[in-house]
Amino acid sequence: MAMVAVIGAGAAGMLTAARLLDAAGGRALRIVLIDPGRGRGPAYSTDDGRHLLNVPAAGMSALPDAPDDFVDWLRERVDPEIKPSSFVARGRYGDYLADHLADCERRSSAVLERRYGRVVAVDHTGRREVTVRLDTGEVLVASAAVLATGTAPGVAWAPAGLVASERFVGDPWAPGALDALPESDVLLVGTGLTMVDVVLSLDRPSRSVHAVSRHGVVPAVHRSEKTPPVAAELTGDLQALRTGVLRHVVKTARRTGDWRAAIDGLRPITAQLWKSLSDDDKAEFLRTDARTWDVHRHRMAPITAERLAAVRESGRLCLHRGEVVTAEDTGDAVRVLLSDGTAMTVGAVVNCTGPVGDPSADPLLATLLAGGLARTGPAGLGLDTADDGRVLGATGRRAPLWTLGALRRGALWESTAMPEIRCQAAEVARAVVDCIYRPAARRLPPDHETAGGPAYVVLVGGG
Numbered sequence: 147m148a149m150v151a152v153i154g155a156g157a158a159g160m161l162t163a164a165r166l167l168d169a170a171g172g173r174a175l176r177i178v179l180i181d182p183g184r185g186r187g188p189a190y191s192t193d194d195g196r197h198l199l200n201v202p203a204a205g206m207s208a209l210p211d212a213p214d215d216f217v218d219w220l221r222e223r224v225d226p227e228i229k230p231s232s233f234v235a236r237g238r239y240g241d242y243l244a245d246h247l248a249d250c251e252r253r254s255s256a257v258l259e260r261r262y263g264r265v266v267a268v269d270h271t272g273r274r275e276v277t278v279r280l281d282t283g284e285v286l287v288a289s290a291a292v293l294a295t296g297t298a299p300g301v302a303w304a305p306a307g308l309v310a311s312e313r314f315v316g317d318p319w320a321p322g323a324l325d326a327l328p329e330s331d332v333l334l335v336g337t338g339l340t341m342v343d344v345v346l347s348l349d350r351p352s353r354s355v356h357a358v359s360r361h362g363v364v365p366a367v368h369r370s371e372k373t374p375p376v377a378a379e380l381t382g383d384l385q386a387l388r389t390g391v392l393r394h395v396v397k398t399a400r401r402t403g404d405w406r407a408a409i410d411g412l413r414p415i416t417a418q419l420w421k422s423l424s425d426d427d428k429a430e431f432l433r434t435d436a437r438t439w440d441v442h443r444h445r446m447a448p449i450t451a452e453r454l455a456a457v458r459e460s461g462r463l464c465l466h467r468g469e470v471v472t473a474e475d476t477g478d479a480v481r482v483l484l485s486d487g488t489a490m491t492v493g494a495v496v497n498c499t500g501p502v503g504d505p506s507a508d509p510l511l512a513t514l515l516a517g518g519l520a521r522t523g524p525a526g527l528g529l530d531t532a533d534d535g536r537v538l539g540a541t542g543r544r545a546p547l548w549t550l551g552a553l554r555r556g557a558l559w560e561s562t563a564m565p566e567i568r569c570q571a572a573e574v575a576r577a578v579v580d581c582i583y584r585p586a587a588r589r590l591p592p593d594h595e596t597a598g599g600p601a602y603v604v605l606v607g608g609g
């Protein structure tokens with residue numbers, strides 16, 4: 147049987163597996179989905195009902211060409227009154243993805259297998275073959291692999307002593323990470339969407355939560371009823387785009403009363419604009435504009451904003467603008483000094499700075515980079531990829547290895563939310579199946595392609 151192996155089971159891995167099941171088209175394909183956990187990834191594994199999607203239900207369908215799929219599922223399984231504009235619990239979305247994958251599995255001629263383990267290496271062992279090694283000792287030989295591993299939170303900002311402390315939570319989305327925190331005050335580092343969720347989870351009448359970031363700005367808020375996106379035609383270098391975007395936002399806000407419609411209208415052209423920037427402009431954007439972009443582009447649900455405002459008004463949440471200068475574990479607490487001069491003693495420090503872009507911070511990606519199977523993406527973010535998500539190696543050589551989601555940020559900039567990931571999953575599945583079943587006469591030259599072997603795709607990540 148032709149065998150496709152797949153690596154990783156967050157939303158991106160699950161959707162890639164689903165699209166591969168669809169793409170099998172009557173062929174007997176084998177797909178292996180690998181993840182150390184039960185899958186769904188950190189975003190959609192939470193069972194805290196206060197953790198809501200930050201995109202309305204209408205924007206979260208697993209299928210780009212069936213936009214009502216998630217809303218229909220919610221109406222059938224959860225609440226017939228759900229509106230397309232509703233912001234539902236993220237755990238529900240995890241259930242939806244699992245159901246979607248199971249449906250695809252039932253309909254498909256392909257077989258889906260799961261492995262519970264972490265992939266530690268992917269080697270390019272033949273012209274059309276990769277070897278995928280798991281920390282369980284298992285070795286899979288596949289015709290292709292898809293890296294759907296997302297990106298883990300980075301802790302480079304944290305003093306070494308703090309990282310070593312038991313009072314430091316490096317990944318708030320790790321299972322049970324927030325369960326054992328002391329009841330005393332806490333400091334959250336980062337003030338984006340992760341901070342918002344962590345505040346809602348940790349808020350207690352007896353506890354003050356401090357949150358610090360360089361800008362001290364929290365995400366903007368969605369409107370309850372979405373204004374249709376307003377498109378724009380923009381070109382030019384970073385300076386020209388800054389001017390163009392500002393003009394577009396002002397004009398749209400005047401016409402519709404909602405600046406969000408202008409930002410949402412840029413979504414279809416964001417990747418093209420990013421690609422057109424020079425390396426210097428990309429680096430400059432990351433230094434000076436990215437935070438402002440993220441605050442307006444990645445917004446929180448109105449109900450989440452109301453809950454956060456209530457905690458702030460109660461005086462239990464204090465926002466600081468600055469950086470952590472020192473953080474010392476004194477045995478029964480952590481003594482912290484911020485760059486704005488604030489000194490505080492807290493029971494724990496939680497990292498809410500979000501994922502890092504540097505791929506060498508991940509052990510598996512570091513081995514791919516070291517072996518020349520992958521190269522760092524533009525602006526030092528993620529991995530460099532072709533348009534269909536195929537990973538580009540050090541010399542431009544292409545192994546049968548694809549990726550999607552956050553690892554394509556350097557190539558596309560906006561590549562972390564479901565509306566982008568669902569399209570990428572479909573593209574990757576098409577490209578993988580095409581590569582496996584492509585007649586030999588149409589194969590690329592040996593140095594651009596892997597050879598031989600059974601048709602076998604490995605997806606790294608679980609589900």
Ligand SMILES: Cc1cc2nc3c(=O)[nH]c(=O)nc-3n(C[C@H](O)[C@H](O)[C@H](O)COP(=O)(O)OP(=O)(O)OC[C@H]3O[C@@H](n4cnc5c(N)ncnc54)[C@H](O)[C@@H]3O)c2cc1C
Nearest residue numbers: 154156157158187189199200264265295296551563564607
């Ligand atoms: C808290 C939070 C809330 C979010 N809310 C929204 C939202 O409302 N709407 C939206 O569109 N987007 C949202 N996002 C963006 C989110 O990143 C994507 O929607 C999506 O969850 C990303 O999925 P992923 O599979 O690419 O990555 P992840 O969810 O990070 O999953 C990666 C998986 O790969 C596995 N893995 C990693 N390394 C290995 C390895 N070496 N071997 C095997 N497996 C491995 C991990 O265990 C994990 O299960 C949110 C993100 C976060 C963090």
